[in-house]
Amino acid sequence: MSATASISGVGGEERNDFTKVESQQIRQRSLRLLGSLLRPERPRLLLGLIVVVVSTAAQVAGPALIAYGIDSGLPALLANDWMPIGLAGAAYILTGVSGALLISWFTVLTARISQSILLDLRKRVFAQTQRLSLEFHESYTSGRIISRQTSDLDAIRELLDSGINQLVQGLLYMLFIGVALFSLDWTSGIILVCSLLPLAILTRWFQVRSQKMFRLTRVASAKLIVKFVETMTGIRAVKAFRTEKSNEREFGGLVEEYRESNARVIRLFGIFDPGLVLIGNVTVAVVLLVGAFRVIDGQVAIGVLLAAVLYTRRFFDPMEEMAMFYNSYQSAAAALEKISGVLDETPSVADPVSPVDLWESKGEIDFVGVEFSYDTGRVVLPRFTLHIPAGQTIALVGSTGAGKSTLAKLISRFYDPTAGILALDGIDLREVHPKDLRRAIVMVTQEAYLFSGSVAENIAIGKPGASRDEIVRAAEAVGADTFITGLPNGYETDVNKRGGRVSAGQRQLISFARAFLADPAVLILDEATASLDIPSERLVQDALQTLLADRTAIIIAHRLSTVAIADRVLVMEHGRIVEDGTPADLIAGTGRFSQLHASWRESLV
Numbered sequence: 001m002s003a004t005a006s007i008s009g010v011g012g013e014e015r016n017d018f019t020k021v022e023s024q025q026i027r028q029r030s031l032r033l034l035g036s037l038l039r040p041e042r043p044r045l046l047l048g049l050i051v052v053v054v055s056t057a058a059q060v061a062g063p064a065l066i067a068y069g070i071d072s073g074l075p076a077l078l079a080n081d082w083m084p085i086g087l088a089g090a091a092y093i094l095t096g097v098s099g100a101l102l103i104s105w106f107t108v109l110t111a112r113i114s115q116s117i118l119l120d121l122r123k124r125v126f127a128q129t130q131r132l133s134l135e136f137h138e139s140y141t142s143g144r145i146i147s148r149q150t151s152d153l154d155a156i157r158e159l160l161d162s163g164i165n166q167l168v169q170g171l172l173y174m175l176f177i178g179v180a181l182f183s184l185d186w187t188s189g190i191i192l193v194c195s196l197l198p199l200a201i202l203t204r205w206f207q208v209r210s211q212k213m214f215r216l217t218r219v220a221s222a223k224l225i226v227k228f229v230e231t232m233t234g235i236r237a238v239k240a241f242r243t244e245k246s247n248e249r250e251f252g253g254l255v256e257e258y259r260e261s262n263a264r265v266i267r268l269f270g271i272f273d274p275g276l277v278l279i280g281n282v283t284v285a286v287v288l289l290v291g292a293f294r295v296i297d298g299q300v301a302i303g304v305l306l307a308a309v310l311y312t313r314r315f316f317d318p319m320e321e322m323a324m325f326y327n328s329y330q331s332a333a334a335a336l337e338k339i340s341g342v343l344d345e346t347p348s349v350a351d352p353v354s355p356v357d358l359w360e361s362k363g364e365i366d367f368v369g370v371e372f373s374y375d376t377g378r379v380v381l382p383r384f385t386l387h388i389p390a391g392q393t394i395a396l397v398g399s400t401g402a403g404k405s406t407l408a409k410l411i412s413r414f415y416d417p418t419a420g421i422l423a424l425d426g427i428d429l430r431e432v433h434p435k436d437l438r439r440a441i442v443m444v445t446q447e448a449y450l451f452s453g454s455v456a457e458n459i460a461i462g463k464p465g466a467s468r469d470e471i472v473r474a475a476e477a478v479g480a481d482t483f484i485t486g487l488p489n490g491y492e493t494d495v496n497k498r499g500g501r502v503s504a505g506q507r508q509l510i511s512f513a514r515a516f517l518a519d520p521a522v523l524i525l526d527e528a529t530a531s532l533d534i535p536s537e538r539l540v541q542d543a544l545q546t547l548l549a550d551r552t553a554i555i556i557a558h559r560l561s562t563v564a565i566a567d568r569v570l571v572m573e574h575g576r577i578v579e580d581g582t583p584a585d586l587i588a589g590t591g592r593f594s595q596l597h598a599s600w601r602e603s604l605v
């Protein structure tokens with residue numbers, strides 16, 4: 001595998017042994033993403049920069065005005081000239097007020113910029129994760145997807161909301177203070193420069209240590225999310241196997257790890273913060289002492305000394321936040337790396353470049369020399385050819401792992417064959433317009449998933465924009481109408497709210513109604529293995545008959561009654577179709593199906 005391939009998309013997430021070239025490529029990918037996010041914001045960014053420069057200059061003017069007031073205003077006042085002190089006072093108020101107003105404008109402006117960048121990024125991540133093929137989602141866990149949408153976006157939000165503002169403001173503030181101090185009093189300026197050495201040593205020490213600690217904190221918090229999501233998505237298994245206690249223990253351990261890594265960060269601050277205060281105070285004391293001697297010697301005016309002390313004091317104010325910037329930058333950069341990896345993924349099932357329209361599909365399916373393997377490389381379906389005429393009902397049977405779902409997933413184009421052609425009405429599925437493909441082929445999965453919302457909304461998924469009449473007719477056709485009208489709010493009942501809870505069989509009927517409304521030329525049905533009670537089974541069976549009429553149907557059959565209504569049975573073993581015939585013929589024979597049929601019959605007795 002080439003170096004580029006191994007880090008492309010999310011490939012680099014599990015690795016931390018990048019070569020220099022690979023790290024560079026990953027950084028460039030993040031920068032490209034950042035560039036594309038910032039580009040539309042350029043005018044507002046420029047405005048923000050102008051506002052922050054002016055507001056910082058206004059804030060820094062204060063001590064210089066005080067110096068002027070004391071050194072020029074006071075002597076003039078003693079000589080009954082109110083003008084200089086009045087000017088100094090007015091300018092102080094003016095710069096103070098305008099500085100405050102501008103900084104408030106800057107805060108709102110940058111918040112707006114960061115909000116629109118985040119909105120853009122959030123939408124991109126959502127659209128991309130939806131667009132990516134099933135293959136991606138089968139290996140990229142939901143915990144990781146949730147982290148991308150939550151903690152990673154949070155890290156970027158933190159950087160945009162406060163980190164960058166504080167860095168720009170802090171840098172400008174320190175730069176302007178330095179300039180002001182040097183223009184007022186060189187000696188104090190040089191004392192301040194001398195303090196930069198211990199300051200740099202302390203900050204560097206903090207950065208090196210905290211980088212490691214913050215990374216540990218991030219890892220610990222990611223572990224917490226993954227454990228939480230995993231437990232909650234598998235809550236049924238948790239309850240069934242009573243693993244609550246061991247989960248609690250494991251989660252408790254992770255919480256402890258998180259607490260410990262946070263405590264270490266806090267201990268680090270316990271050294272860094274007082275260190276900053278100490279360096280700041282010592283520098284102020286030196287400026288004051290040296291200045292005092294120079295005031296006595298008449299080398300420097302008292303107002304200038306006061307301004308120098310104030311500047312020196314304020315110089316250290318943004319230090320802590322600036323040192324923190326590095327950490328928020330680190331977390332945001334790590335987050336951006338992962339997000340850019342997800343955005344960089346290309347769907348393995350790509351949309352056709354020049355799609356072929358298929359207005360009215362007949363539902364004829366052809367596998368021509370098709371072979372398939374998942375990305376593990378093991379051949380799951382060895383090369384085969386199969387013709388399914390339009391309108392035929394096929395029952396797919398075979399032992400677990402035989403490849404039935406895989407065959408169904410190929411017809412739904414959740415995956416593309418690794419070799420050969422799979423065609424609908426003679427057109428390669430890879431070339432059919434995605435919109436037409438979704439209309440022509442519908443797969444009803446075993447789980448019969450219902451989304452939050454009303455029963456009517458859930459049925460309407462089959463045909464967006466369907467009228468209430470059409471929805472009711474679809475429900476009636478599959479025999480779901482009776483139980484739906486019996487629900488507390490009929491078709492408006494929320495399926496995820498108390499009272500709206502529906503049984504497994506009812507869920508299946510709703511998903512049948514959904515498929516009936518969609519009216520596809522090809523219907524693929526992964527029949528639920530969960531045994532329904534006899535009346536439910538009969539209801540579902542009747543619904544199935546209506547649903548299958550006038551279309552091609554491929555049913556992964558687990559029930560004998562379903563096989564009986566099929567025109568043709570395909571028996572699969574180890575990815576191969578080992579028997580192919582009408583149910584009657586196969587039962588009469590001596591093959592795999594007749595044995596299966598016999599054992600089914602026995603289980604019914």
Ligand SMILES: Nc1ncnc2c1ncn2[C@@H]1O[C@H](COP(=O)(O)OP(=O)(O)OP(=O)(O)O)[C@@H](O)[C@H]1O
Pocket residue numbers: 138374375376380398399400401402403404405406407
């Ligand atoms: N996403 C995947 N990645 C890799 N291998 C897979 C994947 N899904 C299925 N397989 C493998 O492909 C083979 C066929 O699986 P498939 O789900 O098609 O079987 P099946 O006949 O539908 O089984 P069942 O009746 O248990 O659902 C199995 O060996 C399985 O391990």
